[in-house]
Amino acid sequence: MKAIGFKTRTVAASLAVSAIxxxxxxxxxxxxxxxxxxxxxxxxxxxxxxxxxxxxxxxxxxxxxxxxxxxxxxxxxxxxxxxxxxxxxxxxxxxxxxxxxxxxxxxxxxxxxxxxxxAKEEWWYPSYMKEKCPGLPNWEALKDPACAEAFSTAETAPKGRYLGGPVTWGGFDDERVEALDLPFEVIHAGTDAALFAELESAYQRKAPILLWIYAPHWAPAKYEGEWVDFPEYTPECYNDPSWGINPDMAYDCGKPHxxxxxxxxxxxxxxxxxxxxxxxxxxxxxxxxxxxxxxxxxxxxxxxxxxxxxxxxxxxxxxxxxxx
Missing domain, CATH: 3.40.190.10 (Periplasmic binding protein-like II)
Known part of the structure; x- marks a missing residue:
């Protein structure tokens, strides 16, 4: 969500988790x-x-x-x-x-x-990755096998790796990958804290990373990068498979803002x-x-x-x- 707070969507606080x-x-x-x-x-x-x-x-x-x-x-x-x-x-x-x-x-x-x-929640990448996938931020750049491989890890190669938020956040990232025929594997972070810890680690090493970033949140201000430009969201994109680029599947667009x-x-x-x-x-x-x-x-x-x-x-x- 989104999301993820400036969506960090982390429970670093000492709020009670049981009813008080x-x-x-x-x-x-x-x-x-x-x-x-x-x-x-x-x-x-x-x-x-x-x-x-x-x-x-x-x-x-x-x-x-x-x-x-x-x-x-x-x-x-x-x-x-x-x-x-x-x-x-x-x-x-x-x-x-x-x-x-x-x-x-x-x-x-x-x-x-x-x-x-x-609110804004969308796929995000550090600016240093643009050299390896020069068509960004246009989402179609991600369809290039060379670009996908630039975002890959040992576990996903030759597919790229997209780090999504915890499954409970929703967001339809798995469906988006399938509908837009992107050569990427969606890996969901277990927690908000894990999502941003992985970003910090990758950013310091200039390692490949493509992940869910949300605002309001501190990450878009701390790190230099861009959101991917997907086809603009409309309600029909989510509800009518015939709408949009893929005539057979819904979610062939970006997330609403x-x-x-x-x-x-x-x-x-x-x-x-x-x-x-x-x-x-x-x-x-x-x-x-x-x-x-x-x-x-x-x-x-x-x-x-x-x-x-x-x-x-x-x-x-x-x-x-x-x-x-």
Whole structure:
């Protein structure tokens, strides 16, 4: 997702991975609202842990009971539909739109609006690889056997190697390779941290690497490189095999770009109307998020320390979210 935070989608933070309940006393939730915990989902990349922690902190300041629950990025919709989970702070247009649309169509899940961040997730390569595959960033350069071999490893040769995100992120990379007839093998990183550790290692050695990079994230700023230009995404590309370059297969295009959404159980607005308003009001931009992810992933700070700093520096802002 995407994805992967500036999608790092790493769990370098010390957030709880089991459900915890916390009550705050700075403000009081209105008397008619439920004191049941609002269950916020945690995923496996740093940016999402940050947005979730900020939202949880704000809700606690308003007097709500908050519970953090580890959940799968796409499979979480089952829990959101039943109300076993309440809020997911990041659903990326790039990887989660189909799952989100299917869930909201049931009427049991609501799109709570954009987070303010803009998402991009796509295949990415370091600039030094352009010498070995000079047709880049045009995706058709990857069809050249010599270019594919330049991206190969001992395990994939003569096919190139594409390092995708964890399987749970979705993204349809395996389908894209098949639909566009690319001589590449998709290898999925086990974790967000592993994805970017491999990039760091390859970049330092000027070794071949082609991988999933996402923004907002620190990697596109730290490393010199480019995203591959695939045929532009349209909904028909994913849903209509007859559309596009390959008349027999879907996913013969790049990934969508766009918003990062907040989604949740449709019952939140009735059970916790004040919290619902605060969640809808939440907004943060790519630059803010990129700096916080950098502090966690590169500078060794904890998610809690970074979000505490953000809360202190932005009190006037988040106070308006809770109507103070």
């Amino acid at each position: 309940a916390i009550m705050a006393s700075s403000f009081s939730a209105t008397a008619q609202e439920s004191q049941d915990p609002i269950k916020l989902t945690l995923h496996d990349w740093t940016g999402q842990l940050i947005t979730t922690q900020i939202m949880g902190d704000v809700l606690q300041k308003a007097g709500y009971n908050v519970e953090y629950v580890q959940a799968d990025y796409l499979a979480q919709f089952a829990g959101l539909e039943t109300g076993d989970l309440d809020v997911a702070m990041e659903m990326w247009e790039t990887t989660g739109r189909e799952a989100m649309d299917a869930a909201t169509a049931t009427g049991k899940v609501e799109n709570f609006g954009p987070t303010g961040m803009k 766009g918003e990062i959404w907040k989604v949740g159980w449709a019952g939140v607005k009735d059970k916790w109307p004040g919290a619902y308003a605060a969640i809808k009001a939440f907004t943060i931009n790519n630059d803010e998020m990129g700096k916080m992810i950098t502090d966690v992933d590169l500078n060794g700070k904890t998610v809690e320390a970074v979000t505490d700093d953000w809360m202190a520096a932005n009190e006037d802002r988040w106070m308006t979210w809770i109507g103070k």
